[in-house]
Amino acid sequence: MAAYTGTGQKGGKEMERTGMGKLVMQMAVTIALLGGICAWNLHRADERVAAMLEQGGVQLPVIMYHSILKDEARAGPYVLSPAALEADLDYLQHNGYETVTISELVDFVDGKGDLPAKPVLITFDDGFYNNYLYAYPLLAERDMQAVVSVIGEQTALYTESGQENAYWSYLSAGRLVEMQESGVFEIGNHSYDLHDDSVRKGCLKKRSESVEEYRQMLTDDTHLSQTYLAESGLTPPQCYAYPYGAYSDETEDILQEMGFRCTLTCEERINIISPGDPDSLFLLGRYNRPSGMSTTTFFEKALPGEGS
Structure with a gap:
């Protein structure tokens, strides 16, 4: 043992x-x-x-809104009340922020213009009719500007039907022309028919597609939207807001080849844009504005230095 x-x-x-x-x-x-x-x-x-x-770079916060409705029962991550939007706009002005347009940003990076000391870009995605009903007058009263990025197919559909309902309809071409001519809104591209995640995630490539097929698809969809908006009397958008914020190196290459000067993501960060650096306008981060959060709390994270 x-x-x-x-x-x-x-x-x-x-x-x-x-x-x-x-x-x-x-x-x-x-x-x-x-x-x-x-x-x-x-x-x-x-x-x-x-x-x-x-070196002359400027911090640029970008705020992302979607639907604006009075019905509090509809409030959520992408639906905000007019009262909350009004409080947001007043907060920005009270704290010295001035809205800028895509055109002004392009001029700045091209060395052709200056920006205010505290610029902010306000964006609305999808192109809901309620943006005209509620956001448009609030912005106009304060001499503020914004960009609304529209889904071309929805604009075409509601231009033809003439239906206008705060809950479910989209902006017609006629309303968009009115908003653009007022100087309050610029128009952005949110795809023609790619705001869908059942077949692909926004404008991303499907696994079954070849690179050539994918490039043709995105080029055709984007061209269709640009052409429709131009033929409706609108300035062809310089800015593309990615559906669902989904993008890739390929999407960036294609859109830049088509002449776009700016792309918008859904990544939450404050941007720095620089004169002489056109690339600084691509893949801009944005802060989505949900309901259920006070104006002060939201802007503490969305504006530089506000939360410190």
């Missing part, structure tokens, strides 16, 4: 504790290293931001 060595249950537990201790120590070291790397990366990012601002 082998001699008893004393490494029974008690010894096994001791070894287990020792092993766990080493593991905990290794995890602590790893976390500390990761924390240091993250802090270093944040520091480097802050340095890059500071350098861009010193």
Whole structure:
């Protein structure tokens, strides 16, 4: 019989504790290293931001709205009340922010114009009729501007039907012309018929498509929307708002080749745009404005320096 060595249950537990201790120590070291790397990366990012601002770059917050309805029962992530929108607009003006247009941003990056000290870009996605009913007068009363990015097929449908309902209809071409000519709204492109996630996610490529097929699809859809809007008496949009915020390197290449000067995502971040840097207008981040949040709380995260 082998001699008893004393490494029974008690010894096994001791070894287990020792092993766990080493593991905990290794995890602590790893976390500390990761924390240091993250802090270093944040520091480097802050340095890059500071350098861009010193070279004439401007911080540009972009606010994203969708549907505006009085019915509080409809309130949600993409439906806001007119009263909340009014409070937002008053907050921006009270805190010294001035709205800018896509055209002004393009002129700025092209070195042809200046921006206000505290610019903000206000955007409305989808082109709901209630934007005309509620947002348009609130903006006009305050001499503020915004861009509404429309789904071409919906605009065509409601131009033909003539139906106008705050709950479910979209802006007709006639309403868009009125809004554009007022100087309050610019028109953006939100695809012609790609605001759907049942077949593909917005304008992303399907797995079954070849690159050539995909490029042709996106080019055709975008051209159809641009042509329809131009033939309706509207200035062809310079800005494309990605449906669902879904984009890829391919989408960016195609839209830039088609002459777009700006693209809008749904990623929440504050942008820095720079004179002489047209690329700084692509893949702009935006903060979605949901209901159920006070104006102050929302802008603490959406405006530079407001939450500090």
